[in-house]
Amino acid sequence: QLVSEKVGGAEGTKLDDDFKEMEKKVDLTSKAVTEVLTRTIEYLQPNPASRAKLTMLNTMSKIRGQVKNPGYPQSEGLLGESMIRYGKELGDDSNFGDALLDAGESMKRLAEVKDSLDIEVKQNFIDPLQNLCDKDLKEIQHHLKKLEGRRLDFDYKKKRQGKIPDEELRQAMEKFEESKEVAETSMHNLLETDIEQVSQLSALVDAQLDYHRQAVQILDELADKLKRRMREASSRPKREYKPKPRETYDFGESDQSNGGFSCNPTPKVSASSSFRSDKPSRASVRSI
Numbered sequence: 001q002l003v004s005e006k007v008g009g010a011e012g013t014k015l016d017d018d019f020k021e022m023e024k025k026v027d028l029t030s031k032a033v034t035e036v037l038t039r040t041i042e043y044l045q046p047n048p049a050s051r052a053k054l055t056m057l058n059t060m061s062k063i064r065g066q067v068k069n070p071g072y073p074q075s076e077g078l079l080g081e082s083m084i085r086y087g088k089e090l091g092d093d094s095n096f097g098d099a100l101l102d103a104g105e106s107m108k109r110l111a112e113v114k115d116s117l118d119i120e121v122k123q124n125f126i127d128p129l130q131n132l133c134d135k136d137l138k139e140i141q142h143h144l145k146k147l148e149g150r151r152l153d154f155d156y157k158k159k160r161q162g163k164i165p166d167e168e169l170r171q172a173m174e175k176f177e178e179s180k181e182v183a184e185t186s187m188h189n190l191l192e193t194d195i196e197q198v199s200q201l202s203a204l205v206d207a208q209l210d211y212h213r214q215a216v217q218i219l220d221e222l223a224d225k226l227k228r229r230m231r232e233a234s235s236r237p238k239r240e241y242k243p244k245p246r247e248t249y250d251f252g253e254s255d256q257s258n259g260g261f262s263c264n265p266t267p268k269v270s271a272s273s274s275f276r277s278d279k280p281s282r283a284s285v286r287s288i
Contacts, residue, residue: 080107
């Protein structure tokens with residue numbers, strides 16, 4: 001029957017417009033939920049490499065039976081660790097080092113708040129929508145697929161009317177009508193209870209609001225600390241730089257024509273008029 005409809009252009013039993021409209025809305029709902037889920041995860045965990053690594057680690061944790069799974073490496077936390085490391089290396093006598101320590105601690109607090117946002121959104125938004133996909137929408141798709149199979153069977157037997165027992169045709173029609181009613185009911189229930197999805201969306205926004213309120217509070221406190229440090233630094237007297245006295249070197253007299261000095265000066269030897277050599281002079285040697 002399917003081949004004759006696709007290839008031969010045979011017409012099958014038509015479903016009513018109300019049914020088609022519901023089917024269209026359910027299909028759009030399914031697409032919306034699927035894409036919103038994907039984009040929400042990307043919003044919470046924007047780094048695809050980190051997401052892939054986290055998924056692998058969580059899978060390994062489940063295999064090993066570990067209860068606590070590793071969390072997503074928040075960028076605020078990574079920034080905070082870097083600030084704290086170099087703040088400690090710069091030391092207490094560095095204004096910049098102290099400020100880096102303040103900022104680093106605040107960034108780590110932001111990372112903790114972001115972790116809380118992840119958990120809240122997962123529990124109250126992602127998991128319910130995922131359950132909608134895995135249960136309700138999947139069940140509707142199953143009913144629609146079953147309906148299509150029974151429609152094809154009914155149309156095939158309807159074409160053979162007179163060649164098959166009437167009871168067989170009647171049973172095929174009843175099964176088709178039964179499947180249509182089940183599919184119609186499941187779609188109607190989904191569309192009529194979509195206020196649940198509105199509630200889940202509201203939970204997402206509430207979690208975001210809570211996160212941003214805490215983030216603003218943390219950043220306000222950090223900004224006050226940094227301004228206070230700037231005031232304290234500007235009120236302290238500046239330390240003047242006093243260069244150490246230069247060491248003097250005696251390189252001796254220079255024989256260089258360009259006025260430079262010799263890199264390897266030789267010690268001077270002063271000749272005294274009373275100096276007498278024990279060796280005979282060249283003239284005395286000749287006279288012997």
